[in-house]
Amino acid sequence: MTATHELTRNQALVFNALTKAESPLSAYTILDRLRDDGFRAPLQVYRALDKLLDYGMVHRLESLNAFVACAHPHCGEHGLIAFAICEKCGQVSEFSDVVIEEQVRDWTGQNGFKPSKTTVEIRGTCASCLNS
Amino acid sequence: MTATHELTRNQALVFNALTKAESPLSAYTILDRLRDDGFRAPLQVYRALDKLLDYGMVHRLESLNAFVACAHPHCGEHGLIAFAICEKCGQVSEFSDVVIEEQVRDWTGQNGFKPSKTTVEIRGTCASCLNS
DNA sequence: ACTGATATGTTATCTTATTACATAAGTTGC
DNA sequence: GCAACTTATGTAATAAGATAACATATCAGT
Structure with a gap:
């Protein structure tokens, strides 16, 4: 059972940025890191994040207003x-x-x-x- | 043992606003409710909130970016x-x-x-x- | 090709929080 | 009292985080 989702270009870019990062990134930091890939507006990041959060591949840290890639290898269902x-x-x-x-x-x-x-x-x- | 703190005018106003509210308030909502009491800038609210959080009389809801008065009658030390x-x-x-x-x-x-x-x-x- | 759903691009705007700087008020020691 | 210090305030400007509104494009199924 592979819970891997087919990601769109933007989603893949955002997920990649988070995976490469050592620590949580804010949406605007992600935006800055993806300028060279054609990102120009916050919404591009937020939209991708929304989906990735949906898929459970990314978590939001509420107390930090930042995002991290899920630590689990094949994301999807995990409990609390x-x-x-x-x-x-x-x-x-x-x-x-x-x-x-x-x-x-x-x-x-x-x-x-x-x-x-x-x-x-x-x-x-x-x-x-x-x-x- | 009374854990009650001597509040300044601004702190008392903010604490009061939160106590009267039925649900959590954002800092800017608090600001609006205190216009008549002379509040003009967000910082007045944030500074009061900082102290009240310190004293444990107010909690911050991270996932809401909002604040509530502590439900405990005599605040101060409580666990998680x-x-x-x-x-x-x-x-x-x-x-x-x-x-x-x-x-x-x-x-x-x-x-x-x-x-x-x-x-x-x-x-x-x-x-x-x-x-x- | 037509339709509908999903993804994207762009601009403007809204909400939340902090920096910087000036002033006032209370406390302590002399 | 008053100098030195700390704490509280006032105000303006700006940074940081998030969304609304609208236009366009891409793709799957029929």
């Missing part, structure tokens, strides 16, 4: 994903946590709340930045 | 707080969850990550909006 964001170096670690997921399901179940998307972001300082 | 945000009516429920908190502590401990702030936001549809 959490991010640890280093405020020093900008590095982001992505991990999925079934316990948190279940805890969220518990609360929403008990409160009759139908969840669509859950954001878990831990801001702080990563191990290597602490040793320096 | 999660938010359930209804995308239909805008209502926000605040709850604290020790299991998620512990799960976060587990991951950060094992990875040598020093957390400063953790965001948990569940977007979806609330019970009353589902019945209508």
Whole structure:
């Protein structure tokens, strides 16, 4: 089962930019990096991002207004994903946590709340930045 | 033990606006609501919000770029707080969850990550909006 | 070729947040 | 009191993030 989507030119360019990047990129940073490829307007980036988010190939970091390529090799279905964001170096670690997921399901179940998307972001300082 | 802080005029006005509001407010909405009280520039709001966030009396909803007064009567120290945000009516429920908190502590401990702030936001549809 | 859906290009605009600089008000030590 | 310092304010300008509106193009199916 390959969850890979057929990407359009713009989507591929944006996805590529994110994959090559070491850390999250803002939409406008992506735009700047794709000027040479013919990108001229923010909307070109946002439209591509929308689709990539849809496909689950890219995540949005709400507390950063930035985007990262999904860390999973073949994206598609994964459960709740959490991010640890280093405020020093900008590095982001992505991990999925079934316990948190279940805890969220518990609360929403008990409160009759139908969840669509859950954001878990831990801001702080990563191990290597602490040793320096 | 009263964790209440002595608020300046601007801080009190902003806190009041948030307390009276039924749902989260953006900084610019707060600004508009405080025009009659002499507010003229966004910075007046942002500066007050910064302090109130510091004091823990106000929370920022990252996925909404908006702010709410803390639901706890005497704010100050509370553990991890999660938010359930209804995308239909805008209502926000605040709850604290020790299991998620512990799960976060587990991951950060094992990875040598020093957390400063953790965001948990569940977007979806609330019970009353589902019945209508 | 005709139709409908999806993707693109471009301009303008809106919303959110910060920088820079000037002024006022409160606190501490003398 | 007043000098030195810190904190709060006021105001203007601008940066950064996101969307609306409208025109054009590309592609699949019939």
